[in-house]
Amino acid sequence: MASTYGATSSSALPQRTPSCASMSSSPAKSVARTKILLLGQRRSGKTSIKEVLFNDLPPKQTFYLETTMRVDKHAYDTVIPLEIWDCPGNITVETLGAPLAQFSALIFVIDIRDLYKQPISKLVEFIVAAYHDNPSLFVEVFVHKAEKLQEDDKIENFRQIQERVQDDLMERECEQMPYNFHLTSVYDHSLHEAFSKVLHKLIHSLPFLEDLVNVFCANTQSPKAFLFDIASRLYVATDNSPVDSATHNLCCDYLSMLNSLGSLYRAPTSRATRMRIPADESSPGELPRPNETTPTKNRFYPSAAASLHPSTPGTTLTYHLVTPHLALLALVPTAVYEGRRGLLEYNVVFFREGVQEICQVEVEARGGG
Amino acid sequence: MKRKVLLMGASGSGKTSMRSLIFSNNPASLTARLGATIDVEQNHVRFLGDLILNLWDCGGQDAFMDSYLTTQRSTIFQHVGVLIYVFDVETHEMHKDLDYYRDCLDGLRQFSPDAAVFLLVHKMDLVRDRAPAFERKKRELQEQSEKTPVTVFGTSIYDESLYRAWSNIVHTLIPNAAVLSKHLTMFAEACSATEVILFERTTFLVIATSAPPSAEASDPPDAASELDPARYERTSELIKAFKHSCSRVREEFHALEMELPEFTAVLDEMTKNTYVLIIVHDPTIETAALKLNVRMARRKFEELQGLV
Numbered sequence: 001m002a003s004t005y006g007a008t009s010s011s012a013l014p015q016r017t018p019s020c021a022s023m024s025s026s027p028a029k030s031v032a033r034t035k036i037l038l039l040g041q042r043r044s045g046k047t048s049i050k051e052v053l054f055n056d057l058p059p060k061q062t063f064y065l066e067t068t069m070r071v072d073k074h075a076y077d078t079v080i081p082l083e084i085w086d087c088p089g090n091i092t093v094e095t096l097g098a099p100l101a102q103f104s105a106l107i108f109v110i111d112i113r114d115l116y117k118q119p120i121s122k123l124v125e126f127i128v129a130a131y132h133d134n135p136s137l138f139v140e141v142f143v144h145k146a147e148k149l150q151e152d153d154k155i156e157n158f159r160q161i162q163e164r165v166q167d168d169l170m171e172r173e174c175e176q177m178p179y180n181f182h183l184t185s186v187y188d189h190s191l192h193e194a195f196s197k198v199l200h201k202l203i204h205s206l207p208f209l210e211d212l213v214n215v216f217c218a219n220t221q222s223p224k225a226f227l228f229d230i231a232s233r234l235y236v237a238t239d240n241s242p243v244d245s246a247t248h249n250l251c252c253d254y255l256s257m258l259n260s261l262g263s264l265y266r267a268p269t270s271r272a273t274r275m276r277i278p279a280d281e282s283s284p285g286e287l288p289r290p291n292e293t294t295p296t297k298n299r300f301y302p303s304a305a306a307s308l309h310p311s312t313p314g315t316t317l318t319y320h321l322v323t324p325h326l327a328l329l330a331l332v333p334t335a336v337y338e339g340r341r342g343l344l345e346y347n348v349v350f351f352r353e354g355v356q357e358i359c360q361v362e363v364e365a366r367g368g369g
Numbered sequence: 370m371k372r373k374v375l376l377m378g379a380s381g382s383g384k385t386s387m388r389s390l391i392f393s394n395n396p397a398s399l400t401a402r403l404g405a406t407i408d409v410e411q412n413h414v415r416f417l418g419d420l421i422l423n424l425w426d427c428g429g430q431d432a433f434m435d436s437y438l439t440t441q442r443s444t445i446f447q448h449v450g451v452l453i454y455v456f457d458v459e460t461h462e463m464h465k466d467l468d469y470y471r472d473c474l475d476g477l478r479q480f481s482p483d484a485a486v487f488l489l490v491h492k493m494d495l496v497r498d499r500a501p502a503f504e505r506k507k508r509e510l511q512e513q514s515e516k517t518p519v520t521v522f523g524t525s526i527y528d529e530s531l532y533r534a535w536s537n538i539v540h541t542l543i544p545n546a547a548v549l550s551k552h553l554t555m556f557a558e559a560c561s562a563t564e565v566i567l568f569e570r571t572t573f574l575v576i577a578t579s580a581p582p583s584a585e586a587s588d589p590p591d592a593a594s595e596l597d598p599a600r601y602e603r604t605s606e607l608i609k610a611f612k613h614s615c616s617r618v619r620e621e622f623h624a625l626e627m628e629l630p631e632f633t634a635v636l637d638e639m640t641k642n643t644y645v646l647i648i649v650h651d652p653t654i655e656t657a658a659l660k661l662n663v664r665m666a667r668r669k670f671e672e673l674q675g676l677v
Contacts, residue, residue, distance in 0.1 A: 011490045060494075060527060187398070246618045251616035253467050258627065264603055265563075266631040267595045304627040308620040315620065351475075 032366045033083035034202050035102055039126060040109030041119045042067065042089030045144045045186070049109065050074055050086045052186045053195060053232045059186040071097065078229040078325050079236045080203055094131040100130050104202050105138040107195075112157050112183075120161065124168040131177045139179035140198050141165070145336050146185040158183050187225060189249045196234045205358045209237035216330070217241075219347050225330035226251050227322065227355070230259065236326060245352045251329045254317050258304055274280065301352070303345075307334055320348045322355050371421045372388055372542050373448050377437075377473055378455030379466050380405060380429035383491045383526065387455070388412075390526050391535050391572050394505045396613050397526040408433055409445075416569060417576065417642055419675050420543060438472050446473075446480035451538060458496055458506060458523075474517055486519045487538050494525040532602035532609075536575040549577040549673060551627050560662050561651050563632070566601060568644045573605045573612070577644065604646065608636070626656040635659040640671045 038046045048062035054076050057065075072086040085103075093100065100106075108123045123141065130137045143158050162181050169175050183193035200206055209227060217225050226235040233252050282333050304319040304330040314334035319328050328351060337344060376384045386400035392414055406428035414422040427437060427445070437445045454470055456463075477484055490511050496502045503523040508519055522534035540546055549567060557565040565579040578601065586618035597603070608622070615622045625636040632650045637660060639645040647659050 250614050250618050253611055257611045258609050261604065261627065262629050263636070264597055264600045264607075265634065266629075267650070300630065302627075302629045304625065304629075306625045307623045308615055310621040314623075356564075 011136065029136065030367055031081050031363075033081045034104045036082060036084045036198070036202075037096075037100075037103045037106045038084055038086050038109065039091065039106060039122075040089065040142075040144075041111065041114065041122065044089070044109040044111045044114070044119070046089075046109050047072075047086055048186055048287075049107075049142070049144070049184075049195075051083055052191065054084065056231065062186055072334060076232070078199075078232065078234070078358060079205075079209070079227075079323075081366065082202075093126060100126075100133040100137060103134065103137060105140060105198055106200060107129065107140045107142055109142045109144045110161060111145050112149055112154065112161075113145065115164075115208045115321055120164050120189075123165060124172060124174075127169060127177050127179065128172050128174050135177065138198065138201050139177065140194075141179060141181045142184045142191075142194060143181060144184050146183050147187045154183070163270050189252050192233055192252055193245065195249060196236075199236065202237065205362060206237060208358055209355065210226055210240065212351055212358075213239045213328075216328070216347055216351045220330065220332055220344050221336050222332050225328060228253065228255055228327050228329055229254075229325055230321075230327050231325070247331065251296060251317070253304060254273060254319070255327070255329060258319060258340075262302075297309070303348075305337060307337075308325060318344070320345075321351070323359055324350045326355065326359075370419055370544065371423050372450035373423045374451045374538075375445070375449050376424060376426045376455070377452065378429050378489075378491075379457060379460065379462070379469070380431075381633060382429060382455045382457040382460070384426055384429065384455050385410075386526055387489075387491070387524070387531055387535075388424065389654060390531065391574070392424070392569070394609065394613055394616070397666045400526060405430065414572075415642070416539065416572075417543065417674055422539075422542070423619060424598070434469050438469075438546070442476055443480060446476040449477060449481035450542060451487065452477055453489060453538065456506070456510070457492050458490050458492050458502065465512045470510075471513060472635075474514065478517070485538075485541050486514070486517055487534070488514075488519050488521045489534055490521065490523045492525060493523045493530060494527045498513040499523065501554045513613065523636045529599060529602040529606040532574065532605040533599070535572070535574065536605065539569070539572075539574050539576070545673065546577050550580060552669065552673060553577055553579040556645075556662070556666050557647075559666075560647055560659055561649060561654050562647045562659075563650045564596075564648050566648075567639065568608075568646065570638075570644055573609050573644070575601045575605060603609075608644075626660070628656060633659070635663070637663045639663060639667060640674055640676060643670070643674070 038050060040046050045062075047065050047068050050066065051057035052059055052062060054074060067257045068086055068088045070088060071091070074084045074086060076082045076084060087096070106126060108126065110119045110123070127139055141161075143161055146154055149157065158181070165179075166175070169177070182190070182197070184191045184194045202275055203209070213225050213227060216222065220296060222239075224241060224244075225239055226248070227237040228235050228251070231256050235248070235251075301321045303321065308315045308317065316332050316334045316337040318330045318332050318337065328348065332344065376388065378384050385403050385406050389395045389400060389403060390397060392412070406426055408428055410426040410428075412424040412426065414424055416422050425445070427433065452473070454473065456466055460466055474486070477486070490503055490506045490510075493499055493503065506523075507521045511519060520537070522530065522537070524531045524534050543549070553565045553567055557563075562579070564581070567576045567578070568574065569576055612622045624636075624638065627634045632648055633652070633654055634646065634648050634654060635656050636644060636646045645663060647663070649659065
């Protein structure tokens with residue numbers, strides 16, 4: 001159930017380890033992970049956010065999650081290896097057990113209905129500490145559970161929380177510390193969009209990835225393309241045209257449909273015959289190790305296309321797997337997709353090689369290669 | 370051909386919610402906005418070429434129920450093809466529900482003795498231990514139905530179970546389901562497909578599927594038999610959800626093709642009111658070939674539906 005199309009489509013490729021527990025026992029432990037701190041009051045929705053994004057939990061099920069009692073370090077591999085620290089609500093700078101300097105981003109979750117002093121003073125505490133220990137830390141505030149309020153109250157509370165944080169920081173003479181606010185909910189795409197924006201700040205190779213997407217868009221007349229992380233449905237990079245939420249949501253839904261359909265018609269015994277390359281037929285059942293000296297070249301990459309009507313001239317939503325974790329989703333004019341599909345795929349090959357190269361450099365730089 | 374479908378059950382049990390989900394392409398999250406149904410709301414749903422579902426959504430408040438059973442008795446229970454009776458799994462008034470249900474069955478026996486009866490134990494998402502709770506309800510309902518044969522489904526608007534129930538219901542109404550299935554099997558052979566599934570266009574309910582290829586013909590253990598048994602209704606649910614996403618950006622979903630490591634799939638328009646999904650596990654088959662086959666088969670399937 002939990003296995004997604006992304007993870008399972010890669011039987012000849014490095015397998016993603018599904019959980020944090022097994023991750024710590026794998027040899028990939030030495031990889032330097034980018035750490036994200038997830039903080040907030042009790043019951044503000046930290047674990048829900050982590051589970052919905054990185055463990056594919058249906059949003060309705062978050063209701064049954066237990067209270068987090070101690071720090072849960074969740075490893076997640078995407079374009080960069082991440083480690084998300086899901087903290088209990090009562091944690092402080094002192095009891096965290098790690099210096100703030102270790103972290104790249106701090107996400108503070110506030111329940112939108114919680115306008116009282118407590119969460120804000122706690123957030124300010126952390127911002128002040130970060131100001132002294134790690135001024136380059138990205139502080140992102142998720143004003144969460146937005147679905148609980150009506151439109152007007154939502155905007156009002158969102159504004160009030162921002163104002164109070166600002167005022168408190170003025171008092172503490174800490175206003176130079178940069179921070180951002182996002183309005184989020186697990187029940188729509190706002191959480192994915194907000195977390196994607198946080199992720200972008202942590203990817204040092206982002207400009208290069210964006211260049212690749214830009215080139216792809218220009219060559220295929222695509223008005224919009226996203227490089228998505230398959231399992232979490234966060235987008236890692238996009239072209240430089242502005243992101244319109246409706247298009248982002250559509251791509252997100254498309255990816256989720258493909259993930260589900262992919263696992264639905266895969267018989268448990270049917271092997272991924274296309275992913276197999278002749279060389280590893282000598283050692284059946286044994287997976288090639290992720291860090292072999294020569295990266296295995298694949299002959300087949302999954303792809304999909306959905307054609308949409310009726311808007312003239314018609315759009316096709318394409319999907320191309322790029323790495324085991326990443327896929328390129330693009331809106332392409334149907335005329336281009338149908339008339340010049342070969343050229344489009346030729347462009348995908350170059351895009352894929354570029355991204356794979358960037359990822360390889362990242363792996364080597366982090367001591368995983 | 371017109372078939373009358375009665376949708377009955379206590380007030381607030383979820384009749385109108387499921388109707389809006391299946392027939393109007395609304396998402397489950399919007400059902401909270403629906404108001405109570407007053408008296409009977411009649412709908413005509415064109416389902417395949419010559420089959421029209423005449424859907425009677427009967428408001429479930431006591432006053433309406435009493436009038437259905439007395440003054441409107443003959444109007445309501447005449448010429449019924451299918452009765453769908455919805456029970457809220459968490460109801461506090463099961464006794465009253467059952468009283469009304471038995472009275473409705475009496476009415477049905479009197480005016481439409483041949484009608485098929487489907488019972489939906491609805492809002493299953495509210496129960497944590499679904500299987501035992503459902504079995505208990507099912508037994509209770511079967512006892513209450515006495516001699517009348519009934520089919521019981523556990524359903525929820527938040528998962529695929531609703532599509533399973535409705536696909537089964539609709540299947541009993543389609544006059545030529547067996548013929549369609551036979552031709553789909555031939556079509557599957559022509560495509561070297563593991564299986565072929567035919568959906569109705571607006572509801573995306575499953576109309577017919579190809580029969581699994583004969584056991585002795587397939588030397589590797591046959592792939593279709595080991596697939597997820599809930600795959601048809603899950604597909605309905607997934608495509609419906611994606612269609613809804615498309616409509617939010619004022620686009621309309623048209624066709625889908627996938628080349629995945631384990632299988633190839635094409636979802637395309639078969640006739641003007643059906644969609645076909647072809648699943649192929651043979652890696653040498655190209656999607657373009659499948660699409661061509663759909664185009665070639667289109668005329669035959671239009672004929673089968675009486676469209677030409």
